[in-house]
Amino acid sequence: MRNDQRKVNQLRKVTIETDYVKHPEGSVLISFGDTKVICNASIEDRVPPFLRNQGKGWITAEYAMLPRATENRNIRESSKGKVSGRTMEIQRLIGRALRAVVDLDKIGERTLWVDCDVIQADGGTRTASITGAFVAVVLALGKLVNNKSIKELPIHDYLTAISVGVLPEGEEVLDLCYEEDSKAQVDMNVVMTGNGEFVELQGTGEEATFSMPQLQTMLTLAQEGVTELVELQREAIGEWAEVISAKQAAQTGGQS
Amino acid sequence: MRNDQRKVNQLRKVTIETDYVKHPEGSVLISFGDTKVICNASIEDRVPPFLRNQGKGWITAEYAMLPRATENRNIRESSKGKVSGRTMEIQRLIGRALRAVVDLDKIGERTLWVDCDVIQADGGTRTASITGAFVAVVLALGKLVNNKSIKELPIHDYLTAISVGVLPEGEEVLDLCYEEDSKAQVDMNVVMTGNGEFVELQGTGEEATFSMPQLQTMLTLAQEGVTELVELQREAIGEWAEVISAKQAAQTGGQS
Amino acid sequence: MRNDQRKVNQLRKVTIETDYVKHPEGSVLISFGDTKVICNASIEDRVPPFLRNQGKGWITAEYAMLPRATENRNIRESSKGKVSGRTMEIQRLIGRALRAVVDLDKIGERTLWVDCDVIQADGGTRTASITGAFVAVVLALGKLVNNKSIKELPIHDYLTAISVGVLPEGEEVLDLCYEEDSKAQVDMNVVMTGNGEFVELQGTGEEATFSMPQLQTMLTLAQEGVTELVELQREAIGEWAEVISAKQAAQTGGQS
Amino acid sequence: MRNDQRKVNQLRKVTIETDYVKHPEGSVLISFGDTKVICNASIEDRVPPFLRNQGKGWITAEYAMLPRATENRNIRESSKGKVSGRTMEIQRLIGRALRAVVDLDKIGERTLWVDCDVIQADGGTRTASITGAFVAVVLALGKLVNNKSIKELPIHDYLTAISVGVLPEGEEVLDLCYEEDSKAQVDMNVVMTGNGEFVELQGTGEEATFSMPQLQTMLTLAQEGVTELVELQREAIGEWAEVISAKQAAQTGGQS
Amino acid sequence: MRNDQRKVNQLRKVTIETDYVKHPEGSVLISFGDTKVICNASIEDRVPPFLRNQGKGWITAEYAMLPRATENRNIRESSKGKVSGRTMEIQRLIGRALRAVVDLDKIGERTLWVDCDVIQADGGTRTASITGAFVAVVLALGKLVNNKSIKELPIHDYLTAISVGVLPEGEEVLDLCYEEDSKAQVDMNVVMTGNGEFVELQGTGEEATFSMPQLQTMLTLAQEGVTELVELQREAIGEWAEVISAKQAAQTGGQS
């Protein structure tokens, strides 16, 4: 039995509120239970030096937590004067994941800055960040389409992320909250496209190991979660859902 | 005429939402029009080294903005590896202001960490931070009273802050929004107690100067704003309003 | 009675020694009693990137103390690897103040670097810095006039700063020395032009507050001090005094 | 056909030279083809503050490359003044992996510092680091056993790591060299125990995705590589191989 | 002929002004021609962690230049956030040199902080710093003797430093000013005791080399300079001159 009575394959309540903050081109507040993340996508009309004059764009993600997003207050990274290894890992992961579904060749020499700021944390902040960031990016790039800066939405599939893990008693579960996560033997983050392909897979035994059958059970759970999350993303992005689904279908056809 | 049709002595719509985030001992979302700040107060059961074994407490404030709280995205201070002069000025101001109304002698060897994180900025973020932080601090110290860690609420007056300024046409106004602020000749932040005493006064001519009569008009406007803000704080802190008002009255008696 | 027998409206002995160091375009050693600050103004023939190709100049101020300028040795900011919040506040204040009387439009694409280095501290280092920096800036810009780089002295008024405060017994005084400052209830720095207008006003209750009548008494004291300081500046800048006085008179005429 | 004629399931030539440097308690030079890493294990007789007085030990890993380990010279991280996100990710991974097979409860209040310094890089530096670090750790802890500081070798299984990936033509291969790695669609690092359990799995689509069948093929290749690497580790650690194999067998018995 | 008409073995005018700043235990303004350095010695009643509970003291030196001590303004090291290699070399040199003549065993668990701040630079700032710092240290330790904190002056010899070099035309000269130094083929700093022993010798060919005979000529010049400098130090330290001379004589007797 899970500590919040969920079934092993049950997500927490997930909500996605769009246009949460007024300035960014795309802005989302996403909640996975008590985990709440503001995902803002900003468009800058230039690229980093290593990409100049190549006619293509870039995506950079940054991630942070408010000091008291957690049970105990964390020291601000700006006060410490450096970004922790954990933060770097997460922001590199978010950026890489988004680059897998956005066609950087089609956004011109622009940088998409994606800021994921956790205002309340209860486990799964990196997967919530990716899932919300995708929506913010669709909205931001949608604005570029609407104002004729680019011709069509340069996104060819959905992108979601979810955590799975093995509890101390050995049971595989979907979408771990903080209490589960802190005790889990295995913690795995799965980033997938709407087409069911893997973008990123990161599994860690916490002073423990896991077997091939456990891996397979976890991946099956992840796939179930992803299907639900794509549904929620479709609702949040409204008119753009049809566009992406059409591209996704075209692509699947191309691959098989 | 002001750009949003307000009268010269009219505040923007101010709202204070308490218990906004679940982990902190005191948590508030305060809005002054489109300026929105999360103010979290955390209690730590120890003090900085310079205060140890003196039986008294401390308050430290930190201030930050989400990168896209503003019209253009700002680089994160954690990425730059240092806190800007502007941020330092503001967080020192917030801490000093709060220390003027909290009796540090009566909170034991504890540190109050006050985090003001601006999620949307439209002028007046430092005054909104102080006004909201006061409420968060009351709620956090109220919890210490409720769980018998301290005997009584160690706060002897209300604390609010508001901006005033002189517009390009020479008119003095209350509570400048960003558009006004960016053009103003003079920008002044006034921190006051509920008793109408000054805690801090910071006025700056922006490549301009101001006269004694202009100063007096601005201070009168500030006083009007403060009276309204105290009313809103009283509503937000509920049961604690009576306690503070009683102390405030006692103090005024003592002073005059 | 003040600890050094001064009257409440009496400045400490103030001296301004020009051409103190040989390399800078303008160099001053200013003393307010035992507070001694070297103020050097350097002219660089370019502006920061954000101002390029706009035909106007810039002023940047830096402030530091020798480690043993104070009773106890302070750790060097270069050793700590970062500039403290206090230092940042002060150098931002000095720069802002100077920009209020220098016509940046008339100095060409040049940067004025103003370095205020405290070699001995006894209270009032920031106000001494501003008062001395003004003289160094006049001398440096005077050299540009003398060597025909610019047509006329681009300074339209005097600029001085002085501290005022409220002593523990409640008496308002002018120009606090360190011993007074460390005990004062209220500490206020006033930056004014020769015409008696405010450039900057920063008043702080130190775990205390102050009333409107106290504010008015302090501002009157400040005005008296400023008048004396302008006299000393006039002597120090020699030939340039007439030029500034003429501009100042013209300006007052224009304003009233 | 692979660029160096290897079969898809063929490792590069792997060598492990022990006692490479004289000061460390355990020292190894490991080569995977042209990738060469010095792995040094140092024992310090104390633990980080968060672990004090708990009677258990800790492992911290650090990773670096000589500036010219690569085709083009990299700027030293000590010159940049900060460690890159990539370096942090790798050193966190090495530490976590080692903690999965070392019984920290049985090493007393000691810290094992594991330094992996790449002197020549040709792909797979993080997996070579883990594979070599394991040997250095066995040798260092073996010294503690030999000098009676601890009773028995506190390591319950072998630990190796290997990369697998998908080449641009879609073929899954084992142990990618730099030329392959830089073009691969998918890059996956697998850390496994001698018992064939996963410790860590990190797979990344590089602006691409991968399917479940591709994942399974890669994991099968990894398993083949791991079996060979364990054989080489057994040779390198000499007398300690029997001890670990006995523990490993006991453990498998316990698990199944 | 030297650019300022000096003979090859002639020092610039050297002056030593004691008690220059009021707070430090020892304070000196030393000038070598236009090079002016404030040398302050501070006594702190504790030692760095690595020396605790050993009953002996320590000396740490710091060196800095005001930004406009030089012809062109230098960026402040506190703004850059790090101390340059040149500064580090110089402050390590000053500290090492002083430790050669001060008996750290006899000052108790105290740290002598020696701050050398160059307010005007014209070549030879490091040798002026050492020569002035010695005087400041004598005065500071003399105060410890006078207030009975230690029994006797723990300094057994004089310490001075001087530069010598080879000019472009090949002539060896004493005490190079900046104009000479910037063109010299060879630049050598010699730190010597009053007894004529070397404490430190640092000679550098600037994209040039030097021969044994050149070295010998330079060392002879240095010795002449040192004799004069010791005379000036004797005058500056007043009553303490006899004490050091007595110790110096005793020591020479012991050595020969």
Place this chain on the structure above:
Amino acid sequence: MRNDQRKVNQLRKVTIETDYVKHPEGSVLISFGDTKVICNASIEDRVPPFLRNQGKGWITAEYAMLPRATENRNIRESSKGKVSGRTMEIQRLIGRALRAVVDLDKIGERTLWVDCDVIQADGGTRTASITGAFVAVVLALGKLVNNKSIKELPIHDYLTAISVGVLPEGEEVLDLCYEEDSKAQVDMNVVMTGNGEFVELQGTGEEATFSMPQLQTMLTLAQEGVTELVELQREAIGEWAEVISAKQAAQTGGQS
């Protein structure tokens, strides 16, 4: 008697292995007894900003030690976020020394990066670094000659470095190992050309001093060591030895 039975004028066993690492243009592993340093020379086709468009090149050296090159593990400078004073001194010394024998005018607008990484330390790491770096630089510039990027080898003399010192018993010795170095009264590093001229001389009394006769004995020992080291360099650089010897002879002729 020396602790390793060497005669006072006897070097440790010195070996120079070329082409140690595959990527750099010049790569050497040099050993002085148990001191082992990898010296890599890299050529970059541009110069630092201050040299642009002057048609000449530059040499920059960097020096580091693996954390466990020493008896006790040192904290990595990349982790500390700054380079120590000792490291800066050494890398500045290596760069200056090399610039004395390389004709920067003849290498075009290129930067030679010289990386000296100590993998095992037993005294004399800076002198081993210089001696090995010279060989790496010859090999790297030799490649530029071979591929016709420059016309001839722009090196006009050999460059070697060696340590000498005074042991506690007062005996002068050549090439101190760590055990000797840590006890020595005097420690001197001598950098010389093949022609027997000094490039750099750095002698330090460690809480001790040294006399002119001691200096002369040390310099004679150094000269003996240098002669042997040049022989070993000649063997290591093969075909280039004749070229340098010819230039060296020409130069000596020119000088005498």
